[in-house]
Amino acid sequence: LGERYFRSTVAGLLAKVLWQAGDAAEADRYCTLAEQLADPDDMDSQVLWRLTSSRLLAATDPAGARAVADEAVAMADTTAGLILRADALRSRAELLFELEDGPAAEASLADAANLYERKGDVVSASALNQRLARGAAAETR
Numbered sequence: 436l437g438e439r440y441f442r443s444t445v446a447g448l449l450a451k452v453l454w455q456a457g458d459a460a461e462a463d464r465y466c467t468l469a470e471q472l473a474d475p476d477d478m479d480s481q482v483l484w485r486l487t488s489s490r491l492l493a494a495t496d497p498a499g500a501r502a503v504a505d506e507a508v509a510m511a512d513t514t515a516g517l518i519l520r521a522d523a524l525r526s527r528a529e530l531l532f533e534l535e536d537g538p539a540a541e542a543s544l545a546d547a548a549n550l551y552e553r554k555g556d557v558v559s560a561s562a563l564n565q566r567l568a569r570g571a572a573a574e575t576r
Contacts, residue, residue: 443468443472443473443474443480443484444469444473444477444479444480444483446466446468446469446472446484447465447466447469447473447479447480447483447487448483449465450462450463450464450465450466450468450469450483450487450488451483451486451487453465454490454491459491462487462491463491466484466487466488469483469484470484478510478511478513478514478516478519479516481507481510482507482510482511482519482522482523485504485506485507485510486504486507486523486526486527488503489501489503489507489526489527490530490533493530493533493534497534500530500534501530501531501534504526504527504531505527507523507526507527508520508527508543510523511523511524517550517551517553517554518550518551518554518556521546521547521548521550521551521554521556521559522547524543524544524546524550525543525544525547525563527540527543528540528541528543528544541567544563544567547563548560548563548564548567551563
């Protein structure tokens with residue numbers, strides 16, 4: 436059938452999990468695959484691979500990493516998906532903490548918490564608000 440729609444999302448999710456597990460090479464490979472497979476209007480996949488790619492870039496190209504994360508957030512913001520938008524902001528916040536830009540990271544986390552609240556995801560909103568109250572920078576990856 437040549438189905439590609441879900442493959443790009445699965446590749447993006449796998450890239451994220453591989454990055455979280457510390458396998459940067461495989462994560463990068465799956466980011467590339469997700470990028471190649473994703474339709475331009477598939478915002479879930481487009482945002483997902485960009486967010487993971489930004490984390491992979493952080494050590495070698497901090498400015499590039501931030502630009503890719505900002506692009507992912509901007510893409511998510513074109514959708515009505517509050518969870519996608521909140522997840523993108525949360526991921527960008529993690530990157531910003533890693534890049535030692537605490538004020539921007541905390542603002543991004545606060546925006547994410549607000550979107551989670553608007554969607555009714557009180558668990559995620561509460562977790563972020565508690566993290567902000569404790570000092571969010573101390574809890575990165």
